[in-house]
Amino acid sequence: xxxxxxxxxxxxxxxxAVRALERVGAEVELTADPDAVLxxxxxxxxxxxxxxxxxxxxxxxxxxxxxxxxxxGGRPVLGICVGLQxxxxxxxxxxxxxxxxxxxxxxxxxxxxxxxxxxxxxxVRAPAGSVLFEGVxxxxxxxxxxxxxxxxxxxxxxxxxxxxxxxxxxxxxxxPFVAAVENGALSATQFHPEKSGDAGAQLLRNWVASLx
Amino acid sequence: xSVAVRVIPCLDVxxxxxxxxxxxxxxxxxxxxVELAHRYDAExxxxxxxxxxxxxxxxxxxxxxxxSRTAEEVFVPLTVGGGVRTVEDVDxxxxxxxxxxxxxxxxxxxxxxxxxIAERFGRQxxxxxxxxxxxxxxxxxxxxxxxxxxxxxRGTGIDAVEWAERGARLGAGEILLNSMDADGTTGGFDxxxxxxxxxxxxVPLIASGGAGExxxxxxAARHGADAVLxxxxxxxxTLTVGQVKDHMxxxxxxxx
Numbered sequence: 001x002x003x004x005x006x007x008x009x010x011x012x013x014x015x016x017a018v019r020a021l022e023r024v025g026a027e028v029e030l031t032a033d034p035d036a037v038l039x040x041x042x043x044x045x046x047x048x049x050x051x052x053x054x055x056x057x058x059x060x061x062x063x064x065x066x067x068x069x070x071x072x073g074g075r076p077v078l079g080i081c082v083g084l085q086x087x088x089x090x091x092x093x094x095x096x097x098x099x100x101x102x103x104x105x106x107x108x109x110x111x112x113x114x115x116x117x118x119x120x121x122x123x124v125r126a127p128a129g130s131v132l133f134e135g136v137x138x139x140x141x142x143x144x145x146x147x148x149x150x151x152x153x154x155x156x157x158x159x160x161x162x163x164x165x166x167x168x169x170x171x172x173x174x175x176p177f178v179a180a181v182e183n184g185a186l187s188a189t190q191f192h193p194e195k196s197g198d199a200g201a202q203l204l205r206n207w208v209a210s211l212x
Numbered sequence: 213x214s215v216a217v218r219v220i221p222c223l224d225v226x227x228x229x230x231x232x233x234x235x236x237x238x239x240x241x242x243x244x245x246v247e248l249a250h251r252y253d254a255e256x257x258x259x260x261x262x263x264x265x266x267x268x269x270x271x272x273x274x275x276x277x278x279x280s281r282t283a284e285e286v287f288v289p290l291t292v293g294g295g296v297r298t299v300e301d302v303d304x305x306x307x308x309x310x311x312x313x314x315x316x317x318x319x320x321x322x323x324x325x326x327x328x329i330a331e332r333f334g335r336q337x338x339x340x341x342x343x344x345x346x347x348x349x350x351x352x353x354x355x356x357x358x359x360x361x362x363x364x365x366r367g368t369g370i371d372a373v374e375w376a377e378r379g380a381r382l383g384a385g386e387i388l389l390n391s392m393d394a395d396g397t398t399g400g401f402d403x404x405x406x407x408x409x410x411x412x413x414x415v416p417l418i419a420s421g422g423a424g425e426x427x428x429x430x431x432a433a434r435h436g437a438d439a440v441l442x443x444x445x446x447x448x449x450t451l452t453v454g455q456v457k458d459h460m461x462x463x464x465x466x467x468x
Contacts, residue, residue: 012333015309019284049334115438117336117385119416121216121258121468140216140468142289144311144336144385173215195289195311197253 001027002211005040007066008032009057012048017080020194024205032061041211043070045188047082051091051108051147052098054082064101071103071185076211079188081145084181087188088149103186104153104166106178110146113174117146124179124191126169131210132182132189132203133169139199141171141179141191148177148190216468218258218439219429219456220291220418221446223248226266228274230447245278249286252446255453257288258468261314261441264294276308283309293341293388299328306337314388316341317361320368320375323382330383339418340384344372344405345392357405364392372405377412387413388441391421398424398445401432410436426451426459433465 004026006018014030021028021044029036037043045067047054058064070077079087086100091108100108111118121140126133154165166183170176171190180189187207193200223245224231230243249260262279266272272295279292292305293314302313319325319340329338347358347367357372376387389409391402401419410417419437423429429440445451461467 012337013283013306013309013311015280015307016283016287016311020287023287048336049332053334115414115416117415118215119336119386120218120438122214143215144289146336146385192289195287197287200287 001025002041002208003027003029003039004042004044004208004211005037006030006044006046007037007058007061007063009061009063011046011054011057014046017044017046017194020201020204021208024201024208026208032063034062034066037066038069038075042076042078042208043067045077045079045083045086047080047084047086049082051082051085051093051100052096054086055098055100058086058101067101067103074185076185076187076207078207079186080194081190081192084178084188084190085147085149087181087186088153091147093147104181104183105156106149106151106153108147108149111148111174111177117144118148118173119144121196122171122173122191124169124171126180127167130167130169130182132180132187132206134206136199136202139202141189141193141196141199141203143171143173143179143191145190148173150175150177153178153181214466215438216258216466217433217437217460218418219256219453219460220259220261220439220441221252221257221453222261222263222420222441222443224263224265224443225275225278226264227271228278231265246281246285249282249290252453253286253288256457256468257453259289259291259439260286261291261293263314264292266295276304279305279308279310291339293339298325299332302329302333302337306333312337312339312386314339314341315384316343319379320359320361320370323378326379326382326384330385335383335385338384339386339388340376340379341388341390342372342376342379343390343392346405355408357408360392364395373408373412376409380413380415384415386416386418388418388420394422395420396444397422398450400424400428401435401437401440403431403435406432406435406437424450426456429456430460430463430465433460
């Protein structure tokens with residue numbers, strides 16, 4: 001059975017992430033134990049609340065190092081919501097900037113839309129070749145966030161760069177923003193697959209299946 | 213395409229059971245909230261709200277179990293309101309599996325509570341519930357709407373539109389606007405009040421109170437509601453979530 005660890009660092013409601021992964025057939029443990037985190041077939045980094053608070057929480061369990069070590073070994077990691085945001089270079093909130101894990105280039109900034117937070121079910125545009133969105137069709141996913149990445153994290157890797165650019169899925173709220181990123185061992189979604197009904201279950205099933 | 217208008221059934225729960233008469237086939241009058249949550253989920257509910265109307269600490273503890281069991285089994289967002297007074301109350305509900313928490317009376321008594329909750333958990337978990345009624349004459353407020361407590365029976369003298377605006381500024385990520393005049397009438401949402409609040413707040417707005425027909429939900433969305441909430445029409449199966457969503461979809465609204 002595929003073993004998944006949901007990183008336990010005091011982030012809000014993670015119970016549903018655990019249950020949703022169990023529902024799609026994974027054996028799930030909620031822990032921050034380094035051995036368990038490194039040994040798991042897949043690691044989920046959840047995150048709700050403020051960018052800097054999530055970064056503080058992650059560092060308090062050495063989550064920054066654990067994510068780095070897993071990725072260095074090509075071991076899959078899935079970030080959810082602020083768990084996606086902290087994979088980027090930096091995050092802005094209330095005028096201050098906090099440093100992220102820097103796995104992808106880009107800044108997390110406030111959504112510019114008539115109604116913020118972006119709260120509810122929105123459609124997404126997944127690129128060809130996406131593993132996460134395979135078989136999902138044109139289903140909507142549940143978002144709840146005030147901040148997002150508005151620039152293409154693949155742009156910096158275009159041209160002669162030897163690295164494979166990430167596959168980016170987009171959604172719109174006021175302007176286009178990054179709804180999901182798939183990049184080798186590291187994937188992340190701005191929406192909550194664990195709260196996105198059957199569509200979310202399909203996405204998690206796809207991710208768990210990819211863990212091999 | 214934009215974010216879908218959410219249709220949200222609301223369940224009044226106490227002591228682990230749904231209160232208010234419920235007459236679903238195969239269920240007793242006071243239904244099991246988890247079973248009903250499943251049913252609404254299957255019908256296409258975009259979110260669920262539990263309103264804890266418990267009268268005692270023991271009953272309230274039972275609500276926590278209901279929240280946990282629901283979060284274990286139903287994979288759409290769950291908001292829980294009723295009797296939330298402190299940051300610790302919010303913490304307990306989130307740990308039990310709620311995604312969002314509704315705050316009402318306690319914030320009227322102490323508005324800073326909203327800022328405290330938003331600071332600790334982020335504004336996206338915080339729904340400010342405003343029970344408003346129309347007022348005229350000497351007791352009127354600038355907007356003509358007043359915040360009430362005790363199910364609309366007691367006025368506070370606070371202007372409802374100003375309160376919604378202030379609540380959003382303090383940290384509410386969403387406003388649940390419940391018309392106490394329309395509540396229970398099935399004559400439609402208070403559209404004028406929706407317009408007035410919509411003009412002043414830029415966080416999502418949930419319309420509540422007065423739903424009786426599918427058309428009412430569509431009207432509310434056209435008057436700026438990001439989500440529409442109803443209890444009795446769904447409880448009594450006057451309408452299904454599916455019927456409401458079909459109507460809204462046919463009217464050209466974005467619907468999941």
